Amino acid sequence: MAKIKRTGIDSEYYERSLREYLAQKGLRCTQERVMLLRAATQCPTLFTLEDLQGQTEKMGPFAVTRPTYYNALNLYQKAGLVTSFRSRGQTVYQLTPTDMRIRCLTVCTRCNAAKAVKAKNVDEAVRHVSTRGFSVRTPIVYLYGLCLRCYQEELKQQQSSCKKEK
Ligand SMILES: [Zn+2]
Numbered sequence: 001m002a003k004i005k006r007t008g009i010d011s012e013y014y015e016r017s018l019r020e021y022l023a024q025k026g027l028r029c030t031q032e033r034v035m036l037l038r039a040a041t042q043c044p045t046l047f048t049l050e051d052l053q054g055q056t057e058k059m060g061p062f063a064v065t066r067p068t069y070y071n072a073l074n075l076y077q078k079a080g081l082v083t084s085f086r087s088r089g090q091t092v093y094q095l096t097p098t099d100m101r102i103r104c105l106t107v108c109t110r111c112n113a114a115k116a117v118k119a120k121n122v123d124e125a126v127r128h129v130s131t132r133g134f135s136v137r138t139p140i141v142y143l144y145g146l147c148l149r150c151y152q153e154e155l156k157q158q159q160s161s162c163k164k165e166k
Helices: 011-025 031-042 049-059 066-078 122-127 148-165
Strands: 082-087 090-095 103-108 114-116 140-145
Touching: 011 031, 031 049, 031 066, 031 090, 049 066, 049 090, 066 082, 082 140
Parallel strands: 103 140
Antiparallel strands: 082 090, 103 114
16 A cells, blocks of 8 residues: 555544443453554554554564454444545555544555545535535545556556557
């Protein structure tokens, strides 16, 4: 995944919220559950399970199985701490923003590179979307397409396949 530099992630907030959620649900606050969330706060803004695995391994020699990652990510989503979407057959995760500021992300459907973009007027437009009877918790606007590199690569591929046809 393309790396987006994180700014001002309050990892304590996520950890505290996780502990509260686990206590509320009567679930055990295991070391893995806390540790993987901590690793998630160190990941790029958008990350895959593999990114989280890589980040966790960087933090120390932990023996965490793939199902543990999967279960932890599901738990964080239930707790509202992580949001996910599908892109090109894989699940892409991100920490749920802690404020209600509207965010706009471009996502490349070829390489999954994601970039936070400034979106003049999007904020206002989204606020005008009729969401009556629906409580918005994660106001993120995703724009899918191709990044410059993938666009150029696709163009090259198209050109070379055209030549072959001749
Ligand atoms: Zn791309």
